[in-house]
Amino acid sequence: MKPTTRGNLAAVVTGALATALAAATPAAAAGSVPAPVPLGGVSQSLGIPVPEASLDVPLLTPGTPDGPRYTTGRLLPEGILPQVPVGGALPGADLHAPLPRLLGEGYDHLDIDAPASGLHTLGPGLDLDAPLTQPDPHDFGLPGLKAPEAGLLAPAVRTVADAGLGADSGR
Incomplete structure (x- = not known):
């Protein structure tokens, strides 16, 4: 070459x-990728109109978790297993379907539009504390006993979904 x-x-x-x-x-x-559904060949082979569909495939992106935070009075840091944020989108869809008229010729259309909407989540986390206090200088530097602490940080989901349904005639 x-x-x-x-x-x-x-x-x-x-x-x-x-x-x-x-x-x-x-x-x-954007958090999602449009993916058209190819139905043109079905329409050509059957000789009738078929629905037109397009989907939005979500892309999930993990975020950076908040690291453990050290506080006074605890031997172990808060949030020993931190919550991991994940961002993305809910799947979306756009559908345009022909509906044959009962009386007369031609078609009416039914439209469904459910756009991809933002999605923000936090995974579960874990918070633990040892059954010992910090070393006490008044007790020769020995730690005291206390009740152990364990807590589960609940997962969270935040989104706003939107959809529309419509019908029109003609085309």
């Missing part, structure tokens, strides 16, 4: 890679 051919091939591959990465960046920022 000539050096100019190799150079041209490298330029084409680099350009294609840059284009793919540039196209993927907004999708990753």
